Amino acid sequence: MPYMRGLFMATTRTATTRWEGSLFEGSGRVTLDSSALGTYDVSWPARAEEPGGKTSPEELIAAAHSSCFSMALSKQLADAGAPPTSLGTSADVTFQPGEGITGIKITVRGVVPGMSADDFVAAAEAAKEGCPVSQALKGTTITLDAALA
Structure with a gap:
């Protein structure tokens, strides 16, 4: 059974990321544009090692x-x-x-x-x-x- 198909109009949600630098030394910021709920820092070390206060x-x-x-x-x-x-x-x-x-x-x-x-x-x-x-x-x-x- 399709989940809730046909009950509501289609929606699009948007988030953007601004990245600076190389993969291993660089970092970025993800912004939840649609909801305007916040901006979150991301980096390779936060993704592959410990979060250190950043998301992934x-x-x-x-x-x-x-x-x-x-x-x-x-x-x-x-x-x-x-x-x-x-x-x-x-x-x-x-x-x-x-x-x-x-x-x-x-x-x-x-x-x-x-x-x-x-x-x-x-x-x-x-x-x-x-x-x-x-x-x-x-x-x-x-x-x-x-x-x-």
């Missing part, structure tokens, strides 16, 4: 994936007659220099009154497959750890 493309993908998955699961649960009280979702995006993104692990814990653990896991699997960010990231392995809280 992988962290931004993790944010996108955890929020998209939560929306998709919320819809799956509501469609099954069991809207969630709460969902706590994290996405761990693994980056290996020289290889790229090697995997994404989604972990979700939900409070869903009246739903069995098996039904929750099935809804979470469907959300993982149907979420638009999961669809965009089909080239990487996405694993799921889902349980009721």
Whole structure:
């Protein structure tokens, strides 16, 4: 089932990056243009080693994936007659220099009154497959750890 297709008009969101210098010595700033929520520093060391107060493309993908998955699961649960009280979702995006993104692990814990653990896991699997960010990231392995809280 396409996720929410046909319910809303298409939207486009924009972020820009200004990069200065080489990959290893340079740095950049990512600006969330559409929302105007902020500007975030990025660098190769922050991506491949320790964050040091900066973000990375992988962290931004993790944010996108955890929020998209939560929306998709919320819809799956509501469609099954069991809207969630709460969902706590994290996405761990693994980056290996020289290889790229090697995997994404989604972990979700939900409070869903009246739903069995098996039904929750099935809804979470469907959300993982149907979420638009999961669809965009089909080239990487996405694993799921889902349980009721």
